Amino acid sequence: MNKYAALKDCSVYINPGSFDTYGGWSLDTQFFHTVRSEYLLAHGIGIPVSDAEVSAVLPSKGKYRIWVRTKNWTEYWIKGNAPGVFRLLINGEVFGDILGTNGKEWMWQEVGIFDSDKEKINLSLHDLTGFEGRCAGIFITSNMDFIPPDDTDELTEMINAINDNPPEEIPIIYDLVVCGGGIAGMCTAISAARNGLKTALIQDRSILGENNSSEVRVWLGGETNFEPYPNIGNIVKELEQEISHRYGHKNTAEIYEDEKKAQHNTERGKH
Numbered sequence: 001m002n003k004y005a006a007l008k009d010c011s012v013y014i015n016p017g018s019f020d021t022y023g024g025w026s027l028d029t030q031f032f033h034t035v036r037s038e039y040l041l042a043h044g045i046g047i048p049v050s051d052a053e054v055s056a057v058l059p060s061k062g063k064y065r066i067w068v069r070t071k072n073w074t075e076y077w078i079k080g081n082a083p084g085v086f087r088l089l090i091n092g093e094v095f096g097d098i099l100g101t102n103g104k105e106w107m108w109q110e111v112g113i114f115d116s117d118k119e120k121i122n123l124s125l126h127d128l129t130g131f132e133g134r135c136a137g138i139f140i141t142s143n144m145d146f147i148p149p150d151d152t153d154e155l156t157e158m159i160n161a162i163n164d165n166p167p168e169e170i171p172i173i174y175d176l177v178v179c180g181g182g183i184a185g186m187c188t189a190i191s192a193a194r195n196g197l198k199t200a201l202i203q204d205r206s207i208l209g210e211n212n213s214s215e216v217r218v219w220l221g222g223e224t225n226f227e228p229y230p231n232i233g234n235i236v237k238e239l240e241q242e243i244s245h246r247y248g249h250k251n252t253a254e255i256y257e258d259e260k261k262a263q264h265n266t267e268r269g270k271h
Contacts, residue, residue, distance in 0.1 A: 004161035011141035012056050013162045014123070016040045024049025025125060025135075030204040035106055036152040037136050042086060044130025051089065051124040056140065063115045067108040067148055068099050069137040075104035084133035089124035090114060100133050107150045108139065174200045182210035183220065186261065187235040208261040212239075214253035239264065
């Protein structure tokens with residue numbers, strides 16, 4: 001029996017990916033293997049981003065202790081400086097201490113004790129700096145003596161108990177698995193699917209394209225369709241964008257057509 005089973009009736013765990021809206025925050029998935037979850041990132045380049053919001057249903061009315069899993073990402077180099085700070089809002093009101101100041105490793109930072117007269121509350125992550133604030137989960141419990149674990153294996157066990165989500169493996173057999181959703185990976189997956197292979201494309205980002213995406217904004221180029229391989233480059237051309245202004249402020253996110261890439265891959269195989 002899961003040793004955290006008793007938490008199921010008195011606690012709520014909110015995964016970053018389950019937020020109703022990310023606002024100006026982005027969902028980062030590339031460190032799942034070390035963090036054991038995705039996390040929300042306030043990448044505003046020095047300008048505070050808009051709030052990420054989620055509704056939570058509590059087991060009952062009453063007092064709850066609230067924790068946020070976060071880190072001070074600059075403490076590896078500068079002790080005491082915490083540029084990526086943010087606040088938690090409950091039902092639109094600022095609650096508890098400033099977050100993102102707790103240390104260089106991912107750990108739970110206590111926000112405070114909240115007395116709720118409702119079973120449903122609205123939570124918001126309110127960025128203060130636009131400089132890489134991070135949230136990898138929210139834990140709410142009426143067990144005032146319980147401290148959520150920072151160890152990733154223990155954390156996974158706790159989350160599975162609260163969400164009644166025991167790990168299970170569903171075997172799926174593929175002819176080809178492509179790891180990495182950059183241009184090379186996408187072209188490989190599309191070509192394989194078109195040739196009848198059951199194909200899976202695995203990507204650790206929320207969008208496809210890598211350098212040729214709204215995140216990095218490098219346009220496609222290179223020599224293609226030359227002898228003795230005149231068809232090499234055909235799929236690249238299907239993905240290429242028509243960019244008339246490739247430098248400066250006109251090199252904006254939308255011209256990289258992230259949705260088009262995702263649609264192209266889901267139509268050709270399993271993404």
